[in-house]
Amino acid sequence: DGGITQSPKYLFRKEGQNVTLSCEQNLNHDAMYWYRQDPGQGLRLIYYSQIVNDFQKGDIAEGYSVSREKKESFPLTVTSAQKNPTAFYLCASTPWVGVGGWGANVLTFGAGSRLTVL
Amino acid sequence: AQKITQTQPGMFVQEKEAVTLDCTYDTSDPSYGLFWYKQPSSGEMIFLIYQGSYDQQNATEGRYSLNFQKARKSANLVISASQLGDSAMYFCAMRDPNRLAFGKGNQVVVIP
Numbered sequence: 001d002g003g004i005t006q007s008p009k010y011l012f013r014k015e016g017q018n019v020t021l022s023c024e025q026n027l028n029h030d031a032m033y034w035y036r037q038d039p040g041q042g043l044r045l046i047y048y049s050q051i052v053n054d055f056q057k058g059d060i061a062e063g064y065s066v067s068r069e070k071k072e073s074f075p076l077t078v079t080s081a082q083k084n085p086t087a088f089y090l091c092a093s094t095p096w097v098g099v100g101g102w103g104a105n106v107l108t109f110g111a112g113s114r115l116t117v118l
Numbered sequence: 119a120q121k122i123t124q125t126q127p128g129m130f131v132q133e134k135e136a137v138t139l140d141c142t143y144d145t146s147d148p149s150y151g152l153f154w155y156k157q158p159s160s161g162e163m164i165f166l167i168y169q170g171s172y173d174q175q176n177a178t179e180g181r182y183s184l185n186f187q188k189a190r191k192s193a194n195l196v197i198s199a200s201q202l203g204d205s206a207m208y209f210c211a212m213r214d215p216n217r218l219a220f221g222k223g224n225q226v227v228v229i230p
Binding site: 031033035040041042043044045048050056058088090092106107108109110111112114 | 122124153160161162163164165168209216217218219220221222223
């Protein structure tokens, strides 16, 4: 079955360490997104990519980095510059459907990765 | 910038009753899309329903319907005949040209 795989599901990090969250999709979707969710809050956009080798900052990109070397992969690195990285991270994707645009933005989400800084 | 507002406190709903979740939005763009997602305690986000700004009729998907009042900038979700499995957080979202902006969510607990 097609879908989005995020790994690891749970991750613990010491302060000052970088950590990379994996996101892989086999849906042949063009656009991929990273969102951050804090308790009692909605989702905030970190980065998104509409095409291989290109990506744009979202609303809270500081302290994060991404790459899009392959269509199916969009890893997120949480760097030591991110002051409060403990959160739930969700990866999503959507297809480009031509005239209609980005699949009406109906995002397909992965199961999420929960990062805790010790 | 797009803005989505969900301000209801957590709700308890009796099984088999209907529940309405409020969502208001703010945009100056005449073309926009509104979405509702469900997030159970496991954390995954599940797409429920979509309403386009030019759609003449309110969207429906099974037990979910969207009460779209364009002049009031309101897009409330109605869940009919609540089930125990409907206990979750529910998020309203709006399409920015290339991404979705989410509200803070409504917590629903269905009680038997």
